[in-house]
Amino acid sequence: MILADSKVCFPRVLESLCPKQSSKADLPPSGPQPSPELLLRWIQLGIYSPRFAINCFKTSPGNSSVGDVIEPWMYPEITPLVRDTIKRRYEILPYIYSLGLESHLTASPPQRWVGWGYETDPEVWTKPLKSGEEQYWFGDTILVGGVYEPGVSVGKVYLPRKANTQFDYGYVNMNAPYTYFASGQWVEVPSEWKTSIPLLAKIGGAIPVGKSVHTRVPGDETAASLAVEELDDYRGVEIFPPRGSSHNNAFSTTWFEDDGISVDATISRYTINYSSTEDRVIVGFSRDEHKGFVPAWKNLDIILHNGDERRVVSDSGKTVEYKGTDKRGRNVYTVKT
Secondary structure, eight states: OOOSBHHHHOHHHHHHHSOOOOOOTTSOOOOOOOOHHHHHHHHHHHTTSSBOOOOOOEEETTEEEEEEOOOTTSSGGGHHHHHHHHHHHHHTHHHHHHHHHHHHHHOOOSEEOTTTTOTTOGGGGSHHHHTOSSOEEETTTEEEOOOOSTTOOEEEEEEOOOSSGGGOOOEEESSTTOOEEOSSEEEEEEOOTTTOSOEEEETTOEEEEOOSSOOBOTTOOOHHHHTOOOBSOOOEEEEOOOSSOOTTOOEEEEEEEOOSSOTTOOOEEEEEEEEEOSSEEEEEEEEEOTTSOOOSOOSEEEEOOTTOOOEEEESSOOOEEEEEEOTTSOEEEEEOO
């Protein structure tokens, strides 16, 4: 099973960033610092793991007995790209945190073999996919692929297929050109190194998101938290409905939250349901906070995928307001809860 640390999950990436070369017997394998391209690839992959750390042993070019460090800002020419990638990590922390709570409650791993839930698809049992080295599920919604060598701008990813195709609507590329794909095939995904690794969203999935900066939970009075100005008081959900009608099928996702600081914290549950027609997306939202935890955020933003121009409406008559487009050009609606 795929482990939590991105360095362990993807040995091919580790080898590309930490290539082995001759060294003294008493020193671990080491090599040159990663190029700007491979450093960014490492970060693009690492943010989609429960544990994200930029660390790897390197020897100093001038002294093989001295360790050298890898830092996010070591290449000024890509620092803005590194910053944007890490901001995405902050943004999806509600999704990542929920996967941790889900793992605590059900023992399901946040990072999952590509055949997890798709065991009837014979392709997932082939050697390349069983090895788990080149693609994986991060939660139920995000299928993560990789690019492992310099100069490669296309990633090859397999899209697992459900046995009951009635409830299998395929996938959509989370990055430009935002292509929709049918399940059960290998696809080539444009993955220019300054843009992204391959990332596919399962149609019908959902990703709860927060602010793209470091935030604190109200009530956390530790010195480190009090130095953080931003409150964790925003929540949105990225959804991925079919391009047309869902034919009365509704998709449902539940995520979990707690206060993040209590030893014996209470867990609240939030559920979004949605279906689609040719001209609208019908959304339902419920919150279960009966155990006591109430977050700082109140309303919920519904974030449609790039190019989806349909109107969002409530399935229960709640007020839904069009908020405009976000920095990625996606249409955003606010559900008043």
